[in-house]
Each structure stands twice: as structure tokens, then as C-alpha cells.
Amino acid sequence: MAALNFTPSDPSTFMLTGIPGLEAAHVWISIPFSTFYIIGLLGNFMILFVVGKEQTLHKPMFLLLCMLALTDIGTSTSIVPKALCIFWFNLKGITEGGCLAQMFLLHVVSAMHSAVLVTMAFDRYIAICNPLRYATILTNARIAKLGLVGFIRSFLFILPLPLLLSRLPFCANRIIPHTYCDHMAVVKMSCGDTTVNRIYGLVVAFVVVGLDLMLVALSYGLIIRAVLRISSKKSYQKALNTCTAHIFVMLISCTLSLFSILTHRFGQGITPHVRVIFANLYFLIPPMLNPIIYGVKTKELRDKMGKYTCRR
Structure with a gap:
């Protein structure tokens, strides 16, 4: 029982509480968490396997799908194992170094995920607006x-976050009401001046997320303009169908991401367990749904995946 009622005695250790207010239901909450995680892993690894095995899928669009799958695996894996340790075994402690490492990995992969979605929007723009030059x-x-470039950008933008945090003094009360080490959650544990950390965190959020959303919006603005000029109904529908999967993925990802960011910073009236649950869903729902959406909407990928699944 001593292990199950773990409290951090080491002053360099943080304690993650899980979902505040719902501690009694942690075991039940772990069921959808682990289910979403396993489905997401299976779907994304299936995409990586099929694209890797099939020479005909070694094309830009499917390479982008592989990048998206890798970022989906990275985001969910950076939080779910620790969350399940909290839910199942009450292992809430995490060292200061481990906390900063988790935060760094999580935000780097999330920023990379955003960069991949922007590149996919650019891919769709070229496919519709310049189809004859697409291959070149x-x-x-x-x-x-x-x-x-997307990875380097993510690494350079996120690297200052743990470096700035490592220079701050932390209070005696190191209890983080969350399932993982989020940047703002760790900032709130400091007894020092966190003005620089908060400002830089906002800058990263607006530059990475805001700029990427603007680029995606620009791409789709140009796509819509090109589609409206198409006179053939068949060509019009074909052009729209090429964007459907990406639009669904963007809507799911952006909705959960923006809700999580805004409620964490400005949603003081929202109960903590709602904020934490939605923050976790952002790293669970898209990785689970993205392979399904692209598997259903992309005929080449659907046929190849069916070939391997039916064989087994």
C-alpha cells in the first residue's frame, strides 16, 4: 500500500494528480484512454507498414501521411503511458528532469504535427491548382x-521552454493537477518571476498555431477560388473530394487544440477536470481518427490496407 499511496519526498520531484476531482473514477477513465491509444497505435502503425511495403505508395501524399502517423504516435505516447501509471498504480511522482523532458517532447511533436498539416494543405493546393506541375x-x-524544416522549426521554438523553466525556483507544493507536464501547469508551480515564461509561451502558441492556421486558410482560400472556376460538375466534385480528408483532420485537431489552449490560459470558470479531460482528448482523438479518415477517404491506401488485412 505504501507504493500505491506514493507522495514525493524528494524536493526535485513533482506529483501529477491525474484528473482532479475524479480520482475515484481513474480506473474507469483508463478504459477509454487505453482503448483510444491502442486503436490509434494500430491504425498509425498500419499506415506506416502499408506505405513502407507498397512501392506504388511512395509518393508525396503518402509520405506526408507517414509523417502525420509518426507525430500522432509521438503525441499520444508522450502522455498516455504515464497517465495509465497514475490511473492503474497511483504512480504520480515524476522527477523535475523527467517532467521537463516530457513537456519538451510533447510540445515538439505537437508543433511538428501542426507543420505536417500545413504541408498537407500546400500539397492539396498544388494538386488542385497546378495539377500538371504537381510531380515536378x-x-x-x-x-x-x-x-x-518543420522539425527544426519545432525544435528551435520549443527548446527555450524547458531551458527557461530550469532556471526558475519551484515552490514546496509541487502538485500538478494534470496527467502530464504541460508548460503552463509547470510554470504555475514556480515561486519566481514567470513573466518571460508566460510571454514566450504565448508567442510560441500564436506563432506556431496562429501562423500555421493562417497558411492553411490561405491554401484553402486559393483552392476555393480555383474550384469555383471549374465548370465541369465531375471535376468540381473530384477537386473537393481530394480535400475532404484533410479538412476533417484539421477540424478535429484545431477544435480540440484551440479549446485546450484557451481554456488552460483564460478559462478560470471551467472546472479543472473538464480542462484536463479535453487536454488529453486532443492527444487521443486525432491519433485514433486520422488513420480511419485517410483509410476511408483515400482509395489507393484503402485498397492496399484491405489487401493486407484481408490476407491476415
Whole structure:
């Protein structure tokens, strides 16, 4: 029982409470958490496997799907194992270094996820507005370079967050009412001046999320303009169908992301367990639904996935 009632005696240790106010229901909450996580892992690894095995799928669009799958696996895996340890075994302690590492990994992969969605919007813009030049503009090598740029951008923007936090003094009460080490949740544990941390956190949120949303909106504005000029009804529907999957993914991801960011910073009237649940859903729902959406809406991928699943 001593292990199950763990409290951090080490002054460099934080305690994650899980979902505040719903501690008695942690075991039941773990059921959908683990289910969503497993479904997401299976779906995303299936995409990676099928695209890797099928030479005909070694195209820019499917390479982007693989990048999206990797970021989905990274975001959910960075929080779910620790959350399940809290729910199942009451292992709430996490070292200061472990907390900062989790926060860094989580935000880097999230920023990379946003960059991939922007690149996918650009991919759809080229496919509809410049279809004859698509193969020359978006080569596999260029997609790989765009992915590398997205990763470098994410790494450089997020790196200052743990570095700034590591210089701050933390209070004696190191209880974080969350399932994972979120940047703002850790900032609130400090007894020092956190003005720089809060300002930089907002800058990252608006530059990464805000700029990426603007680029996606610009891409779709140009796509809509091009689609409205199409006279053939069949071509019009085909053009719209090429964007459907990406639009669904963007809506799901952006809705949960914006709700999580805004409620964490400005939603003092919202109960803590609602904020924490929605913050976790942002890292659980998109990774689970994205492979399903693209598997259903992309015929080439659907056929190849059916080939392997039916064989087994």
C-alpha cells in the first residue's frame, strides 16, 4: 500500500494528480484512454507498414501521411503511458528532469504535427491548382526537406521552454493537477518571476498555431477560388473530394487544440477536470481518427490496407 499511496519526498520531484476531482473514477477513465491509444497505435502503425511495403505508395501524399502517423504516435505516447501509471498504480511522482523532458517532447511533436498539416494543405493546393506541375513541384525529396524544416522549426521554438523553466525556483507544493507536464501547469508551480515564461509561451502558441492556421486558410482560400472556376460538375466534385480528408483532420485537431489552449490560459470558470479531460482528448482523438479518415477517404491506401488485412 505504501507504493500505491506514493507522495514525493524528494524536493526535485513533482506529483501529477491525474484528473482532479475524479480520482475515484481513474480506473474507469483508463478504459477509454487505453482503448483510444491502442486503436490509434494500430491504425498509425498500419499506415506506416502499408506505405513502407507498397512501392506504388511512395509518393508525396503518402509520405506526408507517414509523417502525420509518426507525430500522432509521438503525441499520444508522450502522455498516455504515464497517465495509465497514475490511473492503474497511483504512480504520480515524476522527477523535475523527467517532467521537463516530457513537456519538451510533447510540445515538439505537437508543433511538428501542426507543420505536417500545413504541408498537407500546400500539397492539396498544388494538386488542385497546378495539377500538371504537381510531380515536378512536390517530389519525395522536397517533401523530406519540408519535413526536416518543420522539425527544426519545432525544435528551435520549443527548446527555450524547458531551458527557461530550469532556471526558475519551484515552490514546496509541487502538485500538478494534470496527467502530464504541460508548460503552463509547470510554470504555475514556480515561486519566481514567470513573466518571460508566460510571454514566450504565448508567442510560441500564436506563432506556431496562429501562423500555421493562417497558411492553411490561405491554401484553402486559393483552392476555393480555383474550384469555383471549374465548370465541369465531375471535376468540381473530384477537386473537393481530394480535400475532404484533410479538412476533417484539421477540424478535429484545431477544435480540440484551440479549446485546450484557451481554456488552460483564460478559462478560470471551467472546472479543472473538464480542462484536463479535453487536454488529453486532443492527444487521443486525432491519433485514433486520422488513420480511419485517410483509410476511408483515400482509395489507393484503402485498397492496399484491405489487401493486407484481408490476407491476415
